Amino acid sequence: MPNDQATAHDSLPPNLSVGEALKKSRQAKKIQLRTVADKMRIRLEYLEAIENGHFKKLPGMAYGIGFVRTYAEFLELDPQPYIDQFKAENSTTNPVILKAPPKPKLDIQGINPRFYVIGGGVLALVLLAWFLFSGDPETPPRVTEVPPKIAASVANPQAITTPPVTSLAIVPTDRTKPSATLSAPAPAATPAPAQPAVQAPAAVPATPIKPAAPIYGQGSNPAPLFKPRAATEAAPVAPAPAAAPAAAPARVPPAAPAAAPVALSGQFTLSAANTPVWIEVTNGAGRIIKSKTLMPGESYLVPREPGLRLTTGNAGGIVISQNGKTAPKLGEVGKTRRGIPLDGSLFTVGAQ
């Protein structure tokens, strides 16, 4: 009904704001504002806001325009000039600034990209740690222990006078990984047990070790308690280090400690007398530092660590010595003893 509505007011009365003009028209028609609100369903406060020019109270420009249009139509006025005037008066306030809708901060279903970075870092640290600490448990402490022990061995005349043969007998027994020493004799000084390793490159040429080492390596791997191979294994040792055939099968108990004169003061030597002996040595932290079967004549030099404890499967067959002294027997042959502290108490009778 635009023709009907466009009555006398084709344009806004001059010098009046949109609100004042609407108010004037309404008062001229003697209509209450409440009536407009009820008929047009517009909240009274919004109509008041339009009449008084408080446009900030309106819910938005778009709604404001709609209310002005509805109000003007109710008063049977042509709404367009009023809308134009309303827009002009309202131009200072920006129509509607559309903000970006809230963006997801954390992906619920997937993984936050940050976790990939953190996870990658943790993985890298774990790998690094594994590379650093996953070697032979014996090797890292020995690397550091070498220099003081060399000094100690120099101070011990017994160690210096030891013929190369003894080191031959010792080297294979202590090698859990013979390939390391074979491939690189010079760096072998670090992973090898302190004394023999230091002396090996100097005293013994690398070649004689070669045939012996693989055999012992194989023999020591699965480590069953008793092996019929004990004798046959000893055989190749003898021809290889031709210099000292007698020293290798050092079976006499006193000979074993004597055969390990490289032992530093206070260092324990474990050796098997006539029968194979299974031993397991743990340190103060409860960590197993050695677990193997000693064949007759074989011996193991226990690294110096606090709180060493020995478990053996053949109490009568094991010979424990320290500083050239042999400890009394721990028990009968074939008897198992657990958690025996490797310290001075071994030499007192009461310890057994």
Added chain:
Amino acid sequence: MFFNLLGMLSVDMAIDLGTANTLVYVKNRGIVLNEPSVVAVANSRGKRQILAVGDEAKMMLGRTPGNIQAIRPLRDGVIADFEIAEEMIKHFIRKVHNRRNFASPQIIICVPSGSTAVERRAIQESAESAGARRVYLIEEPMAAAIGAGLPVTEPTGSMVVDIGGGTTEVGVLSLGGIVYARSVRVGGDKMDEAIISYMRRVHNLLVGEGTAERIKKDIGTAVPPDVGEGRKQEIKGRDLMNGVPREMMISERQMAEALNEPVTQIVEAVKVALENTAPELAGDIVDKGIVLTGGGALLKNMDRILRQATNLPVSLADDPLSCVALGTGRCLEEMATLKNVLIAAN
């Protein structure tokens, strides 16, 4: 890479691909094209050729000889004739780019909220084959609300009713998303059909679509006048009784009667939407009311009948015909902030 280079030669567009009219908004330039969605196809020796698109084609609607067809490729807001729709989009892209052939623009097209995945895909593929580099879709209620200037990204409920040519979209929006949307396939076209069928049924007069549309725009109303017959206008058509062309007068009251059915359907859709609105949002809507957009909103007293039916403030948006195109265009301009409201096509 190649497309990016072509993209530099093209201007991005937002298209309101409507059943009745297609509006094209070009970035930084505004609405540059508003033409009826009609394509005239000539059939010469078994080959289909595009004869005219837009205004020119609309003139031919209902007046074509045997070898020419004036087709409206969209029905009920979605593509009914895939091939022709593609040609039409192609035509509009070329027209906007001054007939340059290498244009490969980024396009936002709006789709009815009730359209199926297949229908959306059809619109998207049409635009892609017409040369679009990337196609985004936006749901019509969202575009209409943004175009009407409603604060759709705020945590407050806004209700918009967009009465288009093919569909009526009722949407409740908040926080940049559609909380509830209902699309009924009733719009300007159904109103025209209602007028045609009323004239035939009551007055035995067969009128064409164009005449029905014109009469609807002139004296159509949703509510009969309080007193009397209201305005009158002459309507021309063919008499069904004796088959001769005839002219008769029709009044506003008769139009209200003719339009009663489609208008009631729209009112029902709005009521159903309100019933399904969460209470907090309903509270916001009671305060601010419903905003009407789309060509159908220009039907006289449409706001009044909705106000009566819902008891809510109902206001008409400024420039309701362009709301959807303006809203889609605004998404194009403010792509960075409004990208979330778009449906990214894959």
